[in-house]
Amino acid sequence: MNNKNKTSKIPKKVWLLISFATAMLAWYLLSLNPVTARSFQNQVVVFNSMFTMIERGVFWKDIASSLISVLAGFALGFVLSLPTAILMAWYAPVRNILEPWIQFIRNIPPLAYVPLIVMTAGVGRKPQIIVITIATFLIMTVTIYQGVINVDETLIKAARVLGATDKDIFLKVIAPATLPFIITAIRLGSSTALTTLIAAESTGAVAGLGMRIRSLNNSFESAPMLLYIIIIGIIGMLVEKFVKYLERRFTGWQEKREV
Amino acid sequence: MAGEERSVKVKIENVRKVYDTRNGEMVALNGVDLDIMENEFICVVGPSGCGKSTLLNIIAGLLEPSSGRVLCDGEEVHGTGTERGVVFQQYALFPWMTVKKNVMFGLNLKGIKGKEAEEIAMKYIKMVQLEDFVDHYPKELSGGMKQRVAIARAYAVNPSILLMDEPFGALDAQTRTQLQQELLETWEKEKKTCFFITHDVDEAIILAQKVIIMSARPGRIKEIVDINIPYPRTQETKMSPEFLELKNHIWSQVYQEYLEVRK
Numbered sequence: 001m002n003n004k005n006k007t008s009k010i011p012k013k014v015w016l017l018i019s020f021a022t023a024m025l026a027w028y029l030l031s032l033n034p035v036t037a038r039s040f041q042n043q044v045v046v047f048n049s050m051f052t053m054i055e056r057g058v059f060w061k062d063i064a065s066s067l068i069s070v071l072a073g074f075a076l077g078f079v080l081s082l083p084t085a086i087l088m089a090w091y092a093p094v095r096n097i098l099e100p101w102i103q104f105i106r107n108i109p110p111l112a113y114v115p116l117i118v119m120t121a122g123v124g125r126k127p128q129i130i131v132i133t134i135a136t137f138l139i140m141t142v143t144i145y146q147g148v149i150n151v152d153e154t155l156i157k158a159a160r161v162l163g164a165t166d167k168d169i170f171l172k173v174i175a176p177a178t179l180p181f182i183i184t185a186i187r188l189g190s191s192t193a194l195t196t197l198i199a200a201e202s203t204g205a206v207a208g209l210g211m212r213i214r215s216l217n218n219s220f221e222s223a224p225m226l227l228y229i230i231i232i233g234i235i236g237m238l239v240e241k242f243v244k245y246l247e248r249r250f251t252g253w254q255e256k257r258e259v
Numbered sequence: 260m261a262g263e264e265r266s267v268k269v270k271i272e273n274v275r276k277v278y279d280t281r282n283g284e285m286v287a288l289n290g291v292d293l294d295i296m297e298n299e300f301i302c303v304v305g306p307s308g309c310g311k312s313t314l315l316n317i318i319a320g321l322l323e324p325s326s327g328r329v330l331c332d333g334e335e336v337h338g339t340g341t342e343r344g345v346v347f348q349q350y351a352l353f354p355w356m357t358v359k360k361n362v363m364f365g366l367n368l369k370g371i372k373g374k375e376a377e378e379i380a381m382k383y384i385k386m387v388q389l390e391d392f393v394d395h396y397p398k399e400l401s402g403g404m405k406q407r408v409a410i411a412r413a414y415a416v417n418p419s420i421l422l423m424d425e426p427f428g429a430l431d432a433q434t435r436t437q438l439q440q441e442l443l444e445t446w447e448k449e450k451k452t453c454f455f456i457t458h459d460v461d462e463a464i465i466l467a468q469k470v471i472i473m474s475a476r477p478g479r480i481k482e483i484v485d486i487n488i489p490y491p492r493t494q495e496t497k498m499s500p501e502f503l504e505l506k507n508h509i510w511s512q513v514y515q516e517y518l519e520v521r522k
Contacts, residue, residue: 157321158351158409162365162416163341172364176355253355255398 041223046230049223058212063231065207066197069125073132073200074193081137081185085144106138111199123204131200132193139192140185147181148174180251187243194236268420268452269295269318274327276313287313289477290327295420298450302457302467304509306517310478311456315422318454319345331420341365344418348425350405352397358384358408359393365416383411386445403434410442420452427462436494439465447490460510464502465492472512475519484509 024043031042053059088095110131121127151174159173201210209228216225276288287310295301303311316322318329320339329336331343352361362380366372371379384390387407397405406426413421427435439462446453446466457463463470467486474481488501496502 152349152351154347154349154351155353158345158347158353159364160321161319161339161341161343161345162412163339163368168368173353176353179355251355253396253398255354 039222040226046223046226049221049227053212053224053227058207061207062209062212062228065125065205066201066209067235069128069132069200069208070190070193070197072125073129073196074136074189076129076133077136077140077189077193078186080133081140081144081189082182084137085141086148088141088145089148102138102141105134106142109199110135110196111202114199114203118203124206127204128197128200128208132196135196136189136193140189143185143188144178144181147178147185150181151177180247180254183243183247183251186246187240190239190243191236194232194239197232265296265298267294268297268299268332269293269454270330270333271295271314271318272328272330274314274317274324274329276310276317276322277325286477288317288324289479291478291480293471293480295452295454298452299469300446300453300455300467301469301471302455302463303471303473304457304460304463304513305473305478305481306475306513306520307458308520309473309475309516311473312424313478314473315345315424315454315456318420319343319422321345341369341416342419344413344416344421346406346409346413346421346423346426348428350397350402350409352405352408352412354397357394357396358389358400361397361408362412362415365412369416379415380411383414384408386414387411387441401434402430403438406430406438407441414445414449414451418451420454423453423455425456425458428458435459435462440494442466443490443492460506460513461497464488464505464509465496470505470509472509473516475516481516482512 027040028042030036030040031045050059053062084098088098114127114131117130118127121130155173155177156169159169164172197208198210198213201208202214205211209232213225213228216222216228271291271293274288274291275286278285278287291310291314303314305311313322317324318331318336320336320343323337331340336343353364356364359377359380362384363376366376366379381390381393384393387410389404389407389411392400392404397408400408410426427438430438443466453466455463455466464486470484470486471480472482472484473479484505486505488496488499488505
């Protein structure tokens with residue numbers, strides 16, 4: 001009890017620092033052991049590999065290429081999933097026809113069908129965007145659909161007796177009530193987009209974080225590989241922060257379940 | 260009220276409601292006739308599953324009767340209308356709106372906007388004594404406060420009849436008593452027609468001029484009991500012999516129906 005009080009006095013920021021230092025130490029220890037050092041070279045080497053990649057003229061191109069693919073695929077997936085989810089929730093035929101296939105395809109790792117898409121769409125950015133769009137579309141449709149069908153029926157009744165038309169109910173009740181699910185969908189969709197990116201860049205890519213990791217593997221350059229992996233992690237973290245911000249900004253009214 | 264001619268507010272004519280369920284047809288209401296008079300306070304009691312909520316939903320226009328009809332001010336009811344306000348047991352507040360926004364919701368739909376809507380909303384928020392909570396979200400309110408907001412929201416659009424579906428059913432005994440008292444005071448001031456469903460016999464007698472006892476499935480009106488206890492009624496009223504006598508009678512009638520359901 002006493003101990004607990006002591007640890008809870010340390011501010012969150014300090015804990016973050018301690019956590020960071022611990023990870024850095026672990027990393028450094030890994031770089032000392034000759035076996036693990038093959039994968040984990042020390043921080044300085046990894047950091048300096050950034051300049052090598054910049055010199056080779058690929059660093060910024062890789063980041064830009066991946067970000068464009070992720071953003072475009074995610075945006076398309078989102079734009080398509082929103083109306084699809086709503087149609088599925090409202091019209092039984094749409095739901096009955098689509099849902100089994102959405103569930104079926106959702107469970108197939110995108111890596112499996114990338115080559116097939118490259119055959120039709122050709123190499124370059126197009127197949128990447130298609131793959132990311134498919135993956136994010138599926139997960140976001142399922143999530144938003146759950147949100148729309150879970151809108152509390154009494155809220156719709158309450159709006160109706162206060163004079164709401166179907167349009168009012170859609171815009172003023174269903175849309176805001178679904179918002180938390182939409183934000184969850186954005187969270188799941190963006191992490192799916194990043195995961196899928198690596199698969200999407202596996203065939204026929206000319207630049208990109210995932211493509212580069214693969215090509216560095218051929219020349220056994222572990223330092224820039226680790227650097228690229230960390231960059232993907234940082235992008236993921238920034239996205240998560242942004243989603244958290246959206247959540248606070250738009251769904252602060254939600255009843256929070258105590259953890 | 261002797262000599263005062265009161266008109267019929269809502270006329271329920273031979274309303275029947277049948278639900279299609281997996282186990283075949285279920286008759287929820289079987290030929291209900293009832294006149295709700297202007298300014299009247301009616302309570303409906305009955306065992307669960309007697310169709311009292313179904314009846315309220317039909318009057319509200321949220322359900323269509325299978326046969327028969329409901330007239331409100333002489334016009335047949337199809338769909339909802341703001342002259343028929345509803346208060347639900349589950350409060351049904353919009354969680355993304357503050358107290359004020361919730362109360363203003365119906366006003367905005369009516370085309371009343373801005374300052375005017377705000378003033379009307381404030382009037383009813385004051386009526387339910389929540390002026391210190393106007394900018395709070397529902398999650399920050401207790402159950403009793405939430406139901407007060409729902410009542411203010413229903414009043415704000417100025418309905419001519421209030422339909423209340425076990426509004427205090429989810430509240431603790433103290434809050435429930437307090438809200439009953441507040442509702443009585445408001446009703447005595449505004450004399451809005453009230454159609455109030457409850458499973459609590461005490462609540463029905465303390466509030467109503469007429470208690471409708473409904474029979475078990477299929478729901479029918481079993482008996483209409485006039486409550487001739489003068490207003491204002493207080494908690495002491497619950498100790499009076501006339502109250503206890505009525506309670507005895509209504510309770511035994513409801514209990515019989517309850518046993519019917521159990522069979």
